[in-house]
Ligand code: FES
């Protein structure tokens with residue numbers, strides 16, 4: 363039995379704040395697609411309110427450093443990539459200090475003269491762990507500069523296409539900025555009830571034809587999965603992908619939703635990845651993988667749809683911001699808002715498990731949810 367005080371504390375924790383909660387640390391985020399990280403140039407980025415400069419070494423290895431020179435704070439992204447005695451470095455444009463791309467250590471200070479006692483190894487700029495995997499650049503946002511990832515970024519079965527061994531290849535993606543806290547963006551992504559209203563389209567669907575739905579969910583390692591639907595055989599899916607279509611949708615922390623469509627011949631994976639830029643701004647990418655040649659054609663048709671879809675979400679997030687500015691209390695109703703309750707529960711457990719230095723213990727239980735959408 364909970365006493366009054368802890369019940370109140372729990373209720374307060376459950377309160378859904380307009381400002382949004384903590385941005386999760388010690389976890390992988392999608393920084394961008396591999397194609398966006400062009401070689402030979404420095405990319406000025408911001409993740410979780412931290413300025414980051416990203417680039418590639420000559421062999422293509424991605425790197426990420428804090429975008430503030432420790433000398434006098436000039437952004438390193440305004441400098442250049444240079445070879446320093448066989449080591450790749452970024453040179454600051456103000457006084458030419460150079461920092462190794464690999465570990466951020468200071469490799470050169472041009473103004474020092476022979477015999478001046480100065481220990482370069484005392485100076486360094488924060489280096490983030492970055493990995494190129496499945497045609498994406500992932501960045502690990504540690505809670506401290508020393509924090510290292512305890513495993514690789516997540517993979518989804520259907521990213522591994524073709525022969526089961528090859529890397530996923532991004533066939534198509536769209537990107538949009540959302541002027542809101544990441545929590546509202548993720549909740550919008552998970553929210554089944556907004557679809558017929560925000561994403562109505564004469565071709566797609568309208569808000570006048572709501573149907574009752576029942577979905578089965580189970581916990582996964584870092585989130586939850588809408589269990590594969592019974593095989594559906596819709597003519598369009600069959601033509602595009604093959605017979606015996608099975609669809610499953612996964613959500614996992616911090617902000618990834620993967621929808622996979624699998625048939626006896628081909629598969630498709632749509633990954634929505636949200637990355638916080640600042641507390642009040644985030645970006646979303648809709649990233650698609652597939653191995654059906656027919657989808658290469660469909661891409662031309664899909665482009666305007668995906669753009670429209672993202673713009674519809676961006677517009678509603680902006681509108682929501684008008685109201686959130688007044689910090690109103692927010693509501694959650696059964697069952698359409700349950701996924702949002704789960705998201706916030708997952709987040710709390712992630713924060714708690716990191717603080718307590720223990721393994722993440724997924725708080726989600728299997729459930730069947732029903733709504734009209
Ligand atoms: S500010 Fe970067 S070298 Fe001086």
Ligand SMILES: [Fe+2]
Pocket residue numbers: 550551556557560561675
């Ligand atoms: Fe949406």
